[in-house]
Amino acid sequence: MIAIIGHLFDPWTLAAMLGGIVLVAMFQNGFGAMARAMTALHPLMTADPARDRDAARAAMLKIDQVAQLRGLSCTDRVKTANPFLTEAARKLANSERADMFELWAAQALADRAQRHGAVHKVWLSIADAAPALGMAGTIIGLVGMFAAMDDPAALGPAMALALLTTFYGVVIANLLAAPIAARLSDLSDRELAWQREVADRMLGIARRENAPVRRAAIREVA
Numbered sequence: 001m002i003a004i005i006g007h008l009f010d011p012w013t014l015a016a017m018l019g020g021i022v023l024v025a026m027f028q029n030g031f032g033a034m035a036r037a038m039t040a041l042h043p044l045m046t047a048d049p050a051r052d053r054d055a056a057r058a059a060m061l062k063i064d065q066v067a068q069l070r071g072l073s074c075t076d077r078v079k080t081a082n083p084f085l086t087e088a089a090r091k092l093a094n095s096e097r098a099d100m101f102e103l104w105a106a107q108a109l110a111d112r113a114q115r116h117g118a119v120h121k122v123w124l125s126i127a128d129a130a131p132a133l134g135m136a137g138t139i140i141g142l143v144g145m146f147a148a149m150d151d152p153a154a155l156g157p158a159m160a161l162a163l164l165t166t167f168y169g170v171v172i173a174n175l176l177a178a179p180i181a182a183r184l185s186d187l188s189d190r191e192l193a194w195q196r197e198v199a200d201r202m203l204g205i206a207r208r209e210n211a212p213v214r215r216a217a218i219r220e221v222a
Helices: 002-008 012-030 033-039 041-046 050-072 074-076 083-096 098-148 152-209 212-222
Strands: none
Touching: 012 033, 012 098, 012 152, 033 041, 033 098, 041 152, 050 074, 050 083, 050 152, 074 083, 074 152, 083 098, 083 152, 098 152
């Protein structure tokens, strides 16, 4: 068994496959998207949208309380560990009108969804390119076999190339790239869901605090 596994690993063939796949994905999506796709491997293992959602909901309770007691301008004093929530609280505090915050939230979430989609597309490109390049390697190996029919010693390496490239293509596509793409898509959907929830709740607070009745009540108290 160990000997068979050893025969399945050819560093030069694997390196050629990986290099070709990276080039294809880079040509299709650009260097920036490719770099972000590699960077996304870290949150792939560490991201926890459910934890972030629960922390955001707890922070929203504090933001709501601060808004009622001290007004919108003080909502950015609520400290959070999430960058999106921190930025949203700052925008809420600095927005003069509710529609200004609504415009920022819509644009921020759309930009975030676009970035996530670009990363997802890169991994789908890798999943598509791997089997295609594996088939190309198989054809090259078969051509080498037919060209060396009079030399039995050359048939083995050509056959190995033909089979290994197909094997690497299947493994890279179905055991690496496709699962990574699916996982990133799921994380993106769940992250954007709680961020939209936060934006909607903040917008509700902004509309409530900016309502004419609310402003009149504040003047009366003052």
